[in-house]
Amino acid sequence: MSRHSIRRLLVGLCTLTAASQAVTAVALAVPADKHRAAYSAAQALSPQTLSDLTTAMKGEGFAYASYNLYGAQADREGQPAVGKLFRTTAQTELNEHLHEAATLAGAVGTDAANLRQAINGETYEHQVMYRGFADQARKDGDLEAAKLFSEIAADEGRHRDAYRTALMVVTTGRGTVPAPPKAGMVPVSAGLPKVKAARTKANLATAMHGEGFAHASYMLFAAHAEQNGNPALARLFEGTAGVELHEHFAEEAVLAGLVGTTKDNLSKSVTGEHNEATNLYPGFAERAAAVGDTAAATYFRDTADDEAKHAAAFQQALNQMP
């Protein structure tokens, strides 16, 4: 599938959203069928290509969240043009790169399938990932990080429970979808890392990639639920997405010292984009082409080209900084 046909598919899905609001009875059946048809090709992808698409989505979700924070920092430094560059680039990472990878990977299914996926992710984060990260941080003397990881582990348990209840409502038609959690906005200003151990820093990076991915996935699941005539479920996904981004990602970003001065942020972004453009995505494209996953190979190549443009734009902004 070419990049243009993927875009057409996404536009088509949006059109279906609008149509479903107008003609509820028809829309309840049509979008689900369309989804099955549109995403059935994903099952033929090799496991390696699927894994690379997931890595791509995590990187893109991380870039989206980071660039929005970098944009706010540029505004605070009186650099609104740089702020705008970060925000428009963030939109490309989410609305094009991440969404196209999600389409290719068949990441969005029925409401029930999306809830099961969300429950699996939250269960892993609650029971395994954040508890393990908290233990490691405690052993390494990073007590603030240990406390945060434990608090987030508890939040993920609540997310899992709400999704489980919602799944019961969706599959049995009985009960009520839980009210969405309310996300507080955690401010992230420029600052140094507040953790010492290399292991805690690596775990924070993994955690932020997971949070960025969870945020983006839940927003896609919310759009599907809305289109499927299930606004209460859409609100639950959106509210949870807000917690992943505005609380979890933001709190982790503060501890990691993710945001620096605008000069530092630009320089870090050039390095990241350059790596994606010349190393990560070309490697994924080669692997996908070798196993005949041609649509994915095209996606990876096109995305590498975009990232080269991002690197150039950030470099130019850096050169123009006073």
Ligand SMILES: [Fe+2]
């Ligand atoms: Fe990207």
Ligand SMILES: [Fe+2]
């Ligand atoms: Fe969560």
Ligand SMILES: [Fe+2]
């Ligand atoms: Fe989270």
Ligand SMILES: [Fe+2]
């Ligand atoms: Fe980029």
